[in-house]
Amino acid sequence: MILEPFDYYAPSSLDEMFDIVGSVGENFKFLAGGQSLIPMLKMNLIKVSTIIDLKKIPELSFIREEDGQWIRIGALVKYVEISDSNLIKKHLPILSFAAKKIAHQLVRNRGTIGGSIAFGHPAADLCVISMLLDAEMEIVSKGSSRYVSANKFFLGPLTTNLKQDEILKSIRFKIPEGNYGWSFNKVSLSHGDFPLLITATMIRRNRNIIEDIKIALGGVADTVVRAKEIEEFLKGKEITEENINKASKLASSIYNPSSTLEFTSNYIKKLIEVYLRRSIKEAYTMARE
Ligand SMILES: Cc1cc2nc3c(=O)[nH]c(=O)nc-3n(C[C@H](O)[C@H](O)[C@H](O)COP(=O)(O)OP(=O)(O)OC[C@H]3O[C@@H](n4cnc5c(N)ncnc54)[C@H](O)[C@@H]3O)c2cc1C
Incomplete structure:
Protein backbone atom coordinates (compact mmCIF):
# COMPACT_ATOMS: atom_id res chain seq x y z
CA MET A 1 0.00 0.00 0.00
CA ILE A 2 1.17 3.56 -0.57
CA LEU A 3 0.73 6.45 1.82
CA GLU A 4 -2.02 9.00 1.30
CA PRO A 5 -0.63 12.56 0.97
CA PHE A 6 -0.21 14.66 4.13
CA ASP A 7 1.52 17.86 5.26
CA TYR A 8 4.83 17.23 6.98
CA TYR A 9 6.54 19.35 9.65
CA ALA A 10 9.82 18.68 11.46
CA PRO A 11 10.13 21.28 14.24
CA SER A 12 13.47 21.73 15.99
CA SER A 13 12.13 22.67 19.44
CA LEU A 14 9.09 21.98 21.62
CA ASP A 15 8.03 25.65 21.34
CA GLU A 16 8.05 25.44 17.56
CA MET A 17 6.19 22.13 17.76
CA PHE A 18 3.39 23.57 19.91
CA ASP A 19 3.01 26.50 17.48
CA ILE A 20 2.48 23.96 14.71
CA VAL A 21 0.05 21.95 16.86
CA GLY A 22 -1.94 25.15 17.41
CA SER A 23 -2.16 25.89 13.69
CA VAL A 24 -2.92 22.58 11.93
CA GLY A 25 -6.27 21.55 13.39
CA GLU A 26 -7.13 18.23 15.02
CA ASN A 27 -6.25 15.73 12.32
CA PHE A 28 -2.53 15.31 12.95
CA LYS A 29 -0.21 12.69 14.43
CA PHE A 30 3.22 12.93 16.00
CA LEU A 31 5.86 10.77 14.33
CA ALA A 32 8.58 9.21 16.50
CA GLY A 33 10.24 5.99 15.26
CA GLY A 34 7.37 5.34 12.84
CA GLN A 35 7.35 1.59 13.61
CA SER A 36 3.64 1.57 14.44
CA LEU A 37 2.41 4.78 12.84
CA ILE A 38 3.77 4.21 9.33
CA PRO A 39 2.38 0.65 9.00
CA MET A 40 -1.02 1.90 10.21
CA LEU A 41 -1.00 4.71 7.65
CA LYS A 42 0.11 2.35 4.89
CA MET A 43 -2.68 -0.09 5.76
CA ASN A 44 -5.19 2.78 5.79
CA LEU A 45 -6.10 1.97 9.40
CA ILE A 46 -5.85 5.69 10.16
CA LYS A 47 -5.88 8.82 8.02
CA VAL A 48 -4.16 12.09 8.89
CA SER A 49 -3.80 15.41 7.14
CA THR A 50 -0.59 16.38 9.00
CA ILE A 51 2.44 14.58 10.41
CA ILE A 52 4.60 16.35 13.00
CA ASP A 53 7.97 14.62 13.12
CA LEU A 54 9.59 14.76 16.57
CA LYS A 55 13.06 13.56 15.57
CA LYS A 56 14.74 16.97 15.44
CA ILE A 57 13.62 18.05 18.92
CA PRO A 58 16.66 17.71 21.20
CA GLU A 59 14.61 18.19 24.42
CA LEU A 60 13.17 14.69 23.85
CA SER A 61 16.46 12.78 23.53
CA PHE A 62 18.32 12.19 26.79
CA ILE A 63 18.86 9.66 29.58
CA ARG A 64 19.81 11.06 32.97
CA GLU A 65 19.89 10.33 36.68
CA GLU A 66 18.09 12.82 38.94
CA ASP A 67 18.74 13.33 42.67
CA GLY A 68 20.24 9.85 42.91
CA GLN A 69 16.63 8.57 42.98
CA TRP A 70 15.25 8.67 39.47
CA ILE A 71 16.20 7.75 35.95
CA ARG A 72 14.50 10.01 33.43
CA ILE A 73 14.33 9.01 29.78
CA GLY A 74 13.30 11.39 26.99
CA ALA A 75 10.40 10.13 24.88
CA LEU A 76 12.50 9.98 21.71
CA VAL A 77 15.16 7.66 23.12
CA LYS A 78 15.39 4.55 20.96
CA TYR A 79 15.22 0.96 22.21
CA VAL A 80 18.83 0.40 21.15
CA GLU A 81 19.97 3.41 23.19
CA ILE A 82 18.10 2.09 26.23
CA SER A 83 19.64 -1.37 26.02
CA ASP A 84 23.13 0.13 25.49
CA SER A 85 22.94 2.70 28.31
CA ASN A 86 25.28 1.94 31.22
CA LEU A 87 23.12 4.06 33.54
CA ILE A 88 20.08 1.92 32.75
CA LYS A 89 22.05 -1.32 32.95
CA LYS A 90 23.19 -0.30 36.43
CA HIS A 91 19.91 0.96 37.91
CA LEU A 92 17.12 -0.61 35.83
CA PRO A 93 18.60 -3.83 34.42
CA ILE A 94 15.18 -5.31 33.60
CA LEU A 95 14.43 -2.30 31.35
CA SER A 96 17.76 -2.73 29.56
CA PHE A 97 17.07 -6.44 29.10
CA ALA A 98 13.50 -5.91 27.84
CA ALA A 99 14.59 -3.23 25.33
CA LYS A 100 17.15 -5.64 23.91
CA LYS A 101 14.46 -8.27 23.36
CA ILE A 102 11.97 -6.13 21.41
CA ALA A 103 11.24 -7.44 17.92
CA HIS A 104 14.46 -7.38 15.87
CA GLN A 105 17.37 -5.01 15.28
CA LEU A 106 15.68 -2.87 12.60
CA VAL A 107 12.76 -2.10 14.92
CA ARG A 108 15.09 -1.49 17.88
CA ASN A 109 17.17 0.97 15.84
CA ARG A 110 14.12 3.16 15.21
CA GLY A 111 11.39 2.45 17.79
CA THR A 112 11.28 4.83 20.78
CA ILE A 113 10.19 4.44 24.38
CA GLY A 114 7.79 7.39 24.02
CA GLY A 115 6.27 5.99 20.83
CA SER A 116 5.72 2.61 22.44
CA ILE A 117 4.12 4.02 25.58
CA ALA A 118 2.02 6.61 23.71
CA PHE A 119 0.80 3.86 21.37
CA GLY A 120 -0.30 1.81 24.41
CA HIS A 121 -0.44 -1.70 22.97
CA PRO A 122 -1.61 -4.15 25.70
CA ALA A 123 1.32 -6.48 25.01
CA ALA A 124 4.10 -3.95 24.32
CA ASP A 125 7.34 -4.73 26.13
CA LEU A 126 8.06 -1.26 27.49
CA CYS A 127 4.44 -0.64 28.49
CA VAL A 128 4.75 -3.73 30.71
CA ILE A 129 8.04 -2.47 32.16
CA SER A 130 6.59 0.99 32.83
CA MET A 131 3.75 -0.67 34.76
CA LEU A 132 6.14 -2.94 36.67
CA LEU A 133 8.40 -0.07 37.73
CA ASP A 134 5.56 2.38 38.52
CA ALA A 135 6.87 4.78 35.89
CA GLU A 136 5.58 8.34 35.76
CA MET A 137 4.77 9.92 32.42
CA GLU A 138 5.65 13.59 31.95
CA ILE A 139 2.96 15.00 29.68
CA VAL A 140 3.20 18.52 28.31
CA SER A 141 0.97 20.79 26.28
CA LYS A 142 1.52 24.45 25.40
CA GLY A 143 2.12 26.23 28.71
CA SER A 144 1.37 23.32 31.06
CA SER A 145 2.64 19.97 32.19
CA ARG A 146 1.45 17.09 34.36
CA TYR A 147 2.56 13.67 35.55
CA VAL A 148 0.48 10.54 35.21
CA SER A 149 1.52 7.25 36.79
CA ALA A 150 1.58 4.16 34.58
CA ASN A 151 -1.41 2.60 36.36
CA LYS A 152 -3.57 5.58 35.31
CA PHE A 153 -2.02 6.13 31.90
CA PHE A 154 -3.19 3.08 29.95
CA LEU A 155 -6.96 3.26 29.50
CA GLY A 156 -7.73 0.58 26.89
CA PRO A 157 -6.30 -1.08 23.77
CA LEU A 158 -4.24 1.65 22.02
CA THR A 159 -5.92 4.23 24.26
CA THR A 160 -4.04 6.32 26.80
CA ASN A 161 -4.47 9.34 29.03
CA LEU A 162 -2.82 11.62 26.40
CA LYS A 163 -4.99 14.33 24.87
CA GLN A 164 -4.66 15.30 21.21
CA ASP A 165 -2.67 18.49 21.90
CA GLU A 166 -0.38 16.85 24.48
CA ILE A 167 2.96 15.19 24.02
CA LEU A 168 4.66 12.56 26.14
CA LYS A 169 7.91 14.37 26.93
CA SER A 170 9.71 11.94 29.22
CA ILE A 171 9.26 8.90 31.42
CA ARG A 172 10.78 8.78 34.86
CA PHE A 173 11.52 5.63 36.81
CA LYS A 174 12.20 5.48 40.55
CA ILE A 175 15.42 3.55 41.14
CA PRO A 176 14.36 0.45 43.14
CA GLU A 177 15.75 0.35 46.68
CA GLY A 178 17.36 -2.89 47.84
CA VAL A 187 5.73 -15.76 24.32
CA SER A 188 5.64 -14.86 20.63
CA LEU A 189 4.46 -16.93 17.72
CA SER A 190 7.86 -16.56 16.08
CA HIS A 191 11.00 -14.53 16.76
CA GLY A 192 10.40 -10.78 16.28
CA ASP A 193 6.60 -11.01 16.38
CA PHE A 194 4.58 -8.90 18.78
CA PRO A 195 4.33 -10.83 22.08
CA LEU A 196 1.25 -12.87 22.86
CA LEU A 197 2.05 -12.84 26.57
CA ILE A 198 4.64 -11.10 28.77
CA THR A 199 5.42 -11.85 32.41
CA ALA A 200 7.69 -9.48 34.34
CA THR A 201 8.49 -9.97 38.02
CA MET A 202 10.71 -8.30 40.62
CA ILE A 203 11.32 -9.77 44.06
CA ARG A 204 13.14 -8.55 47.16
CA ARG A 205 13.65 -11.28 49.72
CA ASN A 206 14.60 -11.68 53.34
CA ARG A 207 16.01 -15.19 53.71
CA ASN A 208 13.28 -17.35 52.17
CA ILE A 209 10.47 -14.83 52.71
CA ILE A 210 9.22 -12.59 49.91
CA GLU A 211 9.64 -9.11 51.37
CA ASP A 212 8.40 -7.25 48.28
CA ILE A 213 7.12 -8.37 44.90
CA LYS A 214 5.98 -6.61 41.73
CA ILE A 215 4.36 -8.46 38.85
CA ALA A 216 3.27 -6.93 35.53
CA LEU A 217 1.64 -8.79 32.67
CA GLY A 218 1.10 -8.02 29.00
CA GLY A 219 -1.42 -9.62 26.67
CA VAL A 220 -3.86 -10.71 29.38
CA ALA A 221 -6.33 -7.80 29.29
CA ASP A 222 -7.23 -4.60 27.41
CA THR A 223 -4.15 -2.87 28.82
CA VAL A 224 -0.92 -3.98 30.43
CA VAL A 225 -1.66 -4.77 34.10
CA ARG A 226 -0.08 -4.96 37.55
CA ALA A 227 -1.11 -8.28 39.09
CA LYS A 228 -1.90 -6.76 42.50
CA GLU A 229 -3.90 -9.76 43.76
CA ILE A 230 -0.96 -12.07 43.13
CA GLU A 231 1.48 -9.63 44.70
CA GLU A 232 -0.72 -9.41 47.82
CA PHE A 233 -1.03 -13.20 47.95
CA LEU A 234 2.75 -13.72 47.89
CA LYS A 235 4.00 -10.75 49.93
CA GLY A 236 5.35 -11.87 53.32
CA LYS A 237 5.01 -15.55 52.40
CA GLU A 238 7.66 -18.20 52.39
CA ILE A 239 8.70 -19.20 48.90
CA THR A 240 7.54 -22.77 48.47
CA GLU A 241 6.43 -24.80 45.45
CA GLU A 242 2.92 -24.79 46.92
CA ASN A 243 2.74 -20.99 47.24
CA ILE A 244 4.17 -20.42 43.76
CA ASN A 245 1.70 -22.90 42.26
CA LYS A 246 -1.24 -21.31 44.07
CA ALA A 247 -0.17 -17.84 42.91
CA SER A 248 0.20 -18.79 39.26
CA LYS A 249 -3.10 -20.70 39.24
CA LEU A 250 -4.76 -17.66 40.82
CA ALA A 251 -3.43 -15.44 38.01
CA SER A 252 -4.70 -17.88 35.42
CA SER A 253 -8.18 -17.77 36.99
CA ILE A 254 -8.30 -13.94 37.24
CA TYR A 255 -7.45 -12.97 33.66
CA ASN A 256 -9.54 -13.76 30.60
CA PRO A 257 -7.37 -13.03 27.58
CA SER A 258 -9.09 -12.91 24.21
CA SER A 259 -8.57 -15.84 21.86
CA THR A 260 -6.31 -15.13 18.90
CA LEU A 261 -6.29 -16.68 15.43
CA GLU A 262 -3.78 -19.23 16.68
CA PHE A 263 -4.64 -19.80 20.36
CA THR A 264 -7.80 -20.14 22.43
CA SER A 265 -8.30 -18.06 25.55
CA ASN A 266 -7.97 -21.23 27.66
CA TYR A 267 -4.61 -22.02 26.12
CA ILE A 268 -3.35 -18.50 26.90
CA LYS A 269 -4.65 -18.87 30.47
CA LYS A 270 -2.54 -22.02 30.79
CA LEU A 271 0.44 -20.08 29.42
CA ILE A 272 -0.11 -17.42 32.10
CA GLU A 273 0.12 -20.11 34.78
CA VAL A 274 3.24 -21.74 33.36
CA TYR A 275 5.10 -18.51 32.57
CA LEU A 276 4.24 -16.78 35.83
CA ARG A 277 5.46 -19.77 37.81
CA ARG A 278 8.75 -19.59 35.92
CA SER A 279 8.95 -15.82 36.34
CA ILE A 280 8.48 -15.94 40.13
CA LYS A 281 11.08 -18.69 40.50
CA GLU A 282 13.64 -16.86 38.35
CA ALA A 283 13.19 -13.52 40.13
CA TYR A 284 13.40 -15.19 43.55
CA THR A 285 16.53 -17.11 42.62
CA MET A 286 18.23 -13.96 41.35
CA ALA A 287 17.31 -11.90 44.44
CA ARG A 288 20.15 -11.73 46.94
CA GLU A 289 19.35 -11.81 50.66
C1 LIG B 1 7.87 -5.76 12.65
C2 LIG B 1 7.54 -5.10 13.97
C3 LIG B 1 7.61 -5.85 15.13
C4 LIG B 1 7.33 -5.25 16.36
N1 LIG B 1 7.42 -6.01 17.49
C5 LIG B 1 7.24 -5.42 18.70
C6 LIG B 1 7.43 -6.15 19.90
O1 LIG B 1 7.78 -7.33 19.89
N2 LIG B 1 7.23 -5.51 21.07
C7 LIG B 1 6.86 -4.18 21.12
O2 LIG B 1 6.70 -3.65 22.22
N3 LIG B 1 6.68 -3.47 20.01
C8 LIG B 1 6.86 -4.05 18.80
N4 LIG B 1 6.68 -3.31 17.66
C9 LIG B 1 6.18 -1.93 17.75
C10 LIG B 1 7.35 -0.99 17.99
O3 LIG B 1 7.79 -1.18 19.31
C11 LIG B 1 7.01 0.48 17.79
O4 LIG B 1 8.26 1.08 17.72
C12 LIG B 1 6.23 1.18 18.86
O5 LIG B 1 4.95 0.59 18.99
C13 LIG B 1 6.00 2.65 18.52
O6 LIG B 1 7.17 3.38 18.71
P1 LIG B 1 7.64 4.40 17.59
O7 LIG B 1 8.72 5.23 18.19
O8 LIG B 1 7.96 3.67 16.36
O9 LIG B 1 6.35 5.33 17.44
P2 LIG B 1 5.51 5.78 16.16
O10 LIG B 1 5.14 4.61 15.35
O11 LIG B 1 6.19 6.90 15.48
O12 LIG B 1 4.22 6.36 16.91
C14 LIG B 1 3.28 5.49 17.52
C15 LIG B 1 2.11 6.33 18.05
O13 LIG B 1 2.52 7.10 19.18
C16 LIG B 1 2.36 8.51 18.93
N5 LIG B 1 3.54 9.14 19.52
C17 LIG B 1 4.84 8.82 19.28
N6 LIG B 1 5.65 9.52 20.11
C18 LIG B 1 4.83 10.30 20.88
C19 LIG B 1 5.07 11.23 21.93
N7 LIG B 1 6.30 11.49 22.39
N8 LIG B 1 4.01 11.85 22.50
C20 LIG B 1 2.75 11.58 22.07
N9 LIG B 1 2.46 10.70 21.09
C21 LIG B 1 3.49 10.07 20.50
C22 LIG B 1 2.27 8.64 17.42
O14 LIG B 1 1.53 9.79 17.05
C23 LIG B 1 1.58 7.35 17.04
O15 LIG B 1 0.19 7.47 17.24
C24 LIG B 1 6.95 -3.87 16.42
C25 LIG B 1 6.89 -3.12 15.24
C26 LIG B 1 7.18 -3.72 14.02
C27 LIG B 1 7.13 -2.89 12.78
Missing part, protein backbone atom coordinates in the same frame (compact mmCIF):
# COMPACT_ATOMS: atom_id res chain seq x y z
CA ASN A 179 18.42 -5.98 46.00
CA TYR A 180 15.65 -7.05 43.67
CA GLY A 181 15.89 -10.15 41.55
CA TRP A 182 13.95 -9.94 38.32
CA SER A 183 12.63 -11.97 35.44
CA PHE A 184 11.26 -10.95 32.04
CA ASN A 185 9.75 -13.58 29.74
CA LYS A 186 7.52 -13.48 26.73
